[in-house]
Amino acid sequence: MTTTTRGFATIQQRDLVNQIADMLTEALLKGDFAPGAHLAEAQLARDFGVSRAPVREAARLLESRGMLVSQPRRGFFVRTFNAAELVDVYDLRLCLERHAIRSLAGRLTGEMETALNGQLDTMRRVAREGTAVQQIEEDVAFHRMLCEFSGNQRLVRVFDELCHEMRFCILLIGQLYDDPMRVADTHEPIIEALRTQDPEACEAALNYHIGVAQQRVVEMFREREQE
Amino acid sequence: MTTTTRGFATIQQRDLVNQIADMLTEALLKGDFAPGAHLAEAQLARDFGVSRAPVREAARLLESRGMLVSQPRRGFFVRTFNAAELVDVYDLRLCLERHAIRSLAGRLTGEMETALNGQLDTMRRVAREGTAVQQIEEDVAFHRMLCEFSGNQRLVRVFDELCHEMRFCILLIGQLYDDPMRVADTHEPIIEALRTQDPEACEAALNYHIGVAQQRVVEMFREREQE
DNA sequence: CGACTGTCGAGTGTCGACAGTTTGAAATTT
DNA sequence: AAATTTCAAACTGTCGACACTCGACAGTCG
Numbered sequence: 001m002t003t004t005t006r007g008f009a010t011i012q013q014r015d016l017v018n019q020i021a022d023m024l025t026e027a028l029l030k031g032d033f034a035p036g037a038h039l040a041e042a043q044l045a046r047d048f049g050v051s052r053a054p055v056r057e058a059a060r061l062l063e064s065r066g067m068l069v070s071q072p073r074r075g076f077f078v079r080t081f082n083a084a085e086l087v088d089v090y091d092l093r094l095c096l097e098r099h100a101i102r103s104l105a106g107r108l109t110g111e112m113e114t115a116l117n118g119q120l121d122t123m124r125r126v127a128r129e130g131t132a133v134q135q136i137e138e139d140v141a142f143h144r145m146l147c148e149f150s151g152n153q154r155l156v157r158v159f160d161e162l163c164h165e166m167r168f169c170i171l172l173i174g175q176l177y178d179d180p181m182r183v184a185d186t187h188e189p190i191i192e193a194l195r196t197q198d199p200e201a202c203e204a205a206l207n208y209h210i211g212v213a214q215q216r217v218v219e220m221f222r223e224r225e226q227e
Numbered sequence: 228m229t230t231t232t233r234g235f236a237t238i239q240q241r242d243l244v245n246q247i248a249d250m251l252t253e254a255l256l257k258g259d260f261a262p263g264a265h266l267a268e269a270q271l272a273r274d275f276g277v278s279r280a281p282v283r284e285a286a287r288l289l290e291s292r293g294m295l296v297s298q299p300r301r302g303f304f305v306r307t308f309n310a311a312e313l314v315d316v317y318d319l320r321l322c323l324e325r326h327a328i329r330s331l332a333g334r335l336t337g338e339m340e341t342a343l344n345g346q347l348d349t350m351r352r353v354a355r356e357g358t359a360v361q362q363i364e365e366d367v368a369f370h371r372m373l374c375e376f377s378g379n380q381r382l383v384r385v386f387d388e389l390c391h392e393m394r395f396c397i398l399l400i401g402q403l404y405d406d407p408m409r410v411a412d413t414h415e416p417i418i419e420a421l422r423t424q425d426p427e428a429c430e431a432a433l434n435y436h437i438g439v440a441q442q443r444v445v446e447m448f449r450e451r452e453q454e
Numbered sequence: 455c456g457a458c459t460g461t462c463g464a465g466t467g468t469c470g471a472c473a474g475t476t477t478g479a480a481a482t483t484t
Numbered sequence: 485a486a487a488t489t490t491c492a493a494a495c496t497g498t499c500g501a502c503a504c505t506c507g508a509c510a511g512t513c514g
Contacts, residue, residue, distance in 0.1 A: 015299060015467070040495065051469045052496090053280075060284070064291045072242070073475060073496060088381040092326075095382065099322035154315040155322065158385055243498075267465065278499045279466090300466060300505060 016050055020058035023048070028067055028078065029133075029171045039068065039076045065164040081169055083222050089165050090214035094207065096159050097143060100150035101190070101206050105199040112149050116191050119145060120184065127180035135180045136170060142187055173220050186212070247275055247285035255294055255305065256360075256398045266295065266303045292391040308396055310449050316392050317441035321434065323386050324370060327377035328417070328433050332426040339376050343418050346372060347411065354407035362407045363397060369414055400447050413439070 024044075027033060039059065045052045059076045062068045068076045104112075119142045126134045140163050147159045186209055193205040251271075254260065266286065272279045286303045289295040295303045331339075346369045353361045367390050374386045413436055420432040 017467090038495095042495065053468055056284075056496095057287070057467095060287055074477095075496065085381070088379045091379050092381045092385065095322060095326035099319075099325070152315045152318050154312065154319045154389075158319065162381075265465095269465065280498055283466095284497095301507095302466060 016054040017057045020048055020054055021061045024058055024062055033078045035078050035080045037078045065161065067164060067168055083218055083225065086169055086218050086221055089162055090210060093162050094210045096155055097146055097206055098203055100147045100155065101202045102199050103150050105194060105202045106197045108194050116145060120187055123184040127184050136167060139183060173224055178216060243277055243281040244284045247281055248288045251285055251289060260305045262305050262307045264305045268302065292388060294391060294395055310445055310452065313396055313445050313448055316389055317437060320389050321437045323382055324373055324433055325430055327374045327382065328429045329426050330377050332421060332429045333424045335421050343372060347414055350411040354411050363394060366410060400451055405443060
């Protein structure tokens with residue numbers, strides 16, 4: 001939230017599209033719509049008390065985020081995942097973060113290390129007293145930092161897109177896949193590897209970390225799939 | 228209503244959004260719009276002989292492909308690149324292809340090798356008798372194959388997005404950056420490295436190949452920027 | 455002379471409506 | 485009873501219209 005010189009909050013009359021997109025996102029993450037369900041524009045427009053135009057644009061936005069899919073003349077549907085797609089998402093995530101951490105090894109500044117350690121503290125705090133959603137969010141934030149520190153903003157953008165899908169998947173499963181405090185702890189080796197300045201060690205730590213996460217999520221997802 | 232102020236051909240009543248998106252893409256690649264130029268919905272709608280709704284959707288599509296950017300209440304503008312963004316694009320491309328080739332080393336099938344060699348032949352053919360656009364297209368197709376062979380479809384999707392931007396940049400420069408036949412030849416070492424089944428060799432070949440391309444493109448772009 | 459204000463045109467955000475298509479179920483046939 | 489056809493309701497794609505916002509320019513006041 002930016003402020004003006006006088007300290008007023010900037011008035012950003014967030015247009016309808018973004019508001020609707022946020023509401024839809026929330027509803028989707030809460031599981032209000034079944035996977036694969038059809039979203040009727042007119043119905044949503046009535047629900048939100050607006051016309052179909054902004055609903056349509058919001059839906060396209062969620063489509064670009066991979067949470068909805070559209071079929072010509074049939075409309076929008078809640079995105080469904082299969083295990084293979086989930087594997088791909090985590091594999092791509094590994095691809096991105098490995099590239100980031102690799103370019104990072106050897107030029108990690110003190111500031112960066114402080115930021116990462118601070119994020120680790122935050123993760124441990126929400127592991128104790130936060131909600132599941134917060135825990136996921138802080139976990140994502142840690143990995144996002146790695147991407148940001150790579151200096152490649154285009155890479156960060158792809159990471160963000162991936163995150164939408166990961167969030168969606170994880171909340172689709174309906175429960176966290178591990179003890180949040182232990183999850184936080186498993187980020188420690190990554191920082192340590194970065195400190196050694198050894199690219200190989202960094203890659204190994206990340207490989208392991210993401211590999212474990214992928215395995216757990218996919219496993220839980222496969223269990224869910226049996227219904 | 229056959230001709231328009233900008234001279235676009237008229238379109239049929241099918242799939243308006245995609246047709247408009249294609250025509251806009253073509254116009255953008257041809258350089259009909261200056262970088263940073265404002266695209267007025269109403270004007271385009273008149274030009275195409277349709278209403279603003281499909282134009283708007285097509286513009287959003289191009290926005291998601293990184294060819295346009297939008298500002299609230301101000302509309303769509305032709306995306307501008309700076310050298311740093313171009314560096315990021317090529318860096319991310321290296322990230323993707325390195326991941327692909329790495330997972331490919333050691334499980335390259337005969338079919339894959341045949342396909343790659345076939346593509347190389349195609350590249351050499353269009354280097355002799357094709358247009359610049361074709362040459363770029365076949366070059367992209369080779370690298371896309373590498374991504375496809377990784378088996379990660381999500382990765383291919385990101386690669387495709389990146390390609391839109393690369394195409395746009397390259398054609399923005401207005402000329403090819405190297406002798407097309409030599410460009411084709413530089414793909415040979417990649418296939419050779421894959422044949423050795425050695426991940427390190429594959430990575431090295433790719434690093435070199437993309438590094439050279441990046442350097443050339445960015446260099447030419449910087450020259451252009453001086454105006 | 456400089457800064458502020460009012461006005462005007464251009465353009466986006468949103469709306470309600472219409473036409474053609476898809477869907478699901480009733481109606482009919484086998 | 486199962487399969488097929490028919491048909492109406494629901495829905496999407498597209499359109500034209502209106503209100504509000506933004507930027508430019510000229511005019512006003514100190």
